[in-house]
Amino acid sequence: MSQLPLDKYSSLIHLKNSYIPSMHYLNRSEEIINELLDILLKESDNFTNVEVPSDYADKRNLLRGLLNAREAKPLGVEILQKLDSLLQTELKEKGVVKVEQLKTVADLVPHNSFNQSDKFILWQGDITQLNAHAIVNAANKYMLGCFQPFHACIDNAIHSAAGPQLREDCETIMSLQRELESTGEAKITRGYNLPAKFVLHTVGPIVPKGTELTIEQKKQLASCYMSCLELANEIAEIKTVAFCAISTGVFGFPKLEAAHIAINTVNEWLNNHSNHFEKIIFNVFSYEDYQTYLTIFQP
Structure with a gap:
């Protein structure tokens, strides 16, 4: 082909x-990261021994790493909305x-x-x-x-x-x-x-x-x-x-x-x-x- x-x-x-990103969970970054880490770490048995750090920056890096390594497969609407809100919050902080x-x-x-x-x-x-x-x-x-x-x-x-x-x-x-x-x-x-x-x-x-x-x-x-x-x-x-x-x-x-x-x-x-x-x-x-x-x- x-x-x-x-x-x-x-x-x-x-x-x-x-595409209109969701703003429903805007400015709730730490709460969102905690929830998403819990969901993504349960996706695979390979992550059962992964310890969630206490520092915000380290948590955010762990979330990015998990998403980097994750194969292409659908995520639930609510999860995507939370990710949208997180990424839009970060974009606002970085500036356009x-x-x-x-x-x-x-x-x-x-x-x-x-x-x-x-x-x-x-x-x-x-x-x-x-x-x-x-x-x-x-x-x-x-x-x-x-x-x-x-x-x-x-x-x-x-x-x-x-x-x-x-x-x-x-x-x-x-x-x-x-x-x-x-x-x-x-x-x-x-x-x-x-x-x-x-x-x-x-x-x-x-x-x-x-x-x-x-x-x-x-x-x-x-x-x-x-x-x-x-x-x-x-x-x-x-x-x-x-x-x-x-x-x-x-x-x-x-x-x-x-x-x-x-x-x-x-x-x-x-x-x-x-x-x-x-x-x-x-x-x-x-x-x-x-x-x-x-x-x-x-x-």
């Missing part, structure tokens, strides 16, 4: 329906970053060589706080999120902030597709508890440590950006897209080369395709990565 197109899974994950208030690259670097720079934004921060219409997740070929508790990858961060509904949607898509996601392809789901309404999931190339970057790997990374733009362009309400630095984390793609590919591919795609995009955000997490992108934009 070939890679699944949007029209084959969109209705199954209710993509066109706006508004795309419309960020400077464009054209403002930042007025004499850059990219003709689409009035649509480009370079932003350093946590992508799960960004209110772009869609954010891009650097997924793996299984497309179900990262099952390793607390793993420092963007896949883990996005699934943790969105909630378990995101993994359920991914499971629905992959069960229907019946094959692993190909490198350079993309899928889309709702964003659930994220400020972004949608999440684009793409699988970037893996560059093993100590190996030389190949032409094929460069093409695969460019394909990730093109696939995300093409998929987002099928949905009229997506006018802003935030890209993470795909494949530059644990997948090992050299950061400078990846940034060149990202910027040039997006610029060229926008030049060659009719689209409704207003802003494209290049999101980086570290100051070093920000400087890498900035160097490319400098004339």
